[in-house]
Amino acid sequence: MISFSGVCKSYPGGFEALKNISFTIPNGEMVFITGHSGAGKSTLLKLMTAIERPTSGSVVVNGQNVGALRPGAIPFLRRNFGLIFQDHKLLFDRNVFDNVMLPLNIRGFDRREAVRRVRAALDKVGLLSKEKTHPITLSGGEQQRLCIARAIVHRPAILLADEPTANLDSAYAGDLGELFKSFNQVGVTVIIATHDENLAARLKPRTIPLQHGMLAETAP
Ligand code: ADP
Secondary structure (H helix, E strand, O other), X not given: OEEEEEEEEEOOOOOEEEEEEEEEEOOOOEEEEEOOOOOOHHHHHHHHOOOOOOOEEEXXXXXXXXXXXXXXXXXXXXXXXXXXXXXXOOOOOOOHHHHHHHHHHHOOXXXXXXXXXXXXXXXXXXXXXXXXXXXXXXXXXXXXXXXXXXXXXXXXXXXXXXXXXXXXXXXXXXXHHHHHHHHHHOOOEEEEEOOOHHHHHHHOOEEEEEEOOEEOOOXX
């Protein structure tokens, strides 16, 4: 479960990106964080994963107070999450298989188990037949699916995606929506920051609407 209670976040310089935010996301839910550019969506996701810390209030993930974690505990917190963030670029000098293998190598997985998991993740996103190709040869939609395979290969309980359909045409965005739905159907908590109304219409998730850093009464 993820729980925000009276969370405020000011960035250095004093800009208040989030003001008094409280909500709870139970395990296994699909939730969209919506709102205009600059509303605070990315900041919310960064607080969940301790990329940023709240200025006041508490952020609790699976019973852990994220804002109070010591640095050594942060990698353990992050194991709960699969992150699909725009600044997590694919490695264009490695093939599709190696891009998905990388997070398991970093975590020191047994090689045979890791290979099995990489193939299962690539199969899940429909890219198994392209495991030896390089990301540069993939379409935009395929590259985004590769990012998803890399995010889920360690089987996280929570999937966080920041504007996952930003650079995709609507057909690809629809495919991606179905993929997120399939993870949610097997119990993964799926949290997507987006202003893609088509995706919301298709998946009909609960929404947490933000407006200028505050919870909006209704979706803006
Ligand atoms: P969104 O994801 O909804 O576009 P963000 O959470 O990225 O919104 O940003 C919310 C506000 O906080 C914006 O005004 C942005 O400029 C500001 N902001 C985000 N990150 C930083 C930072 N590292 N330092 C200063 N201001 C920031």
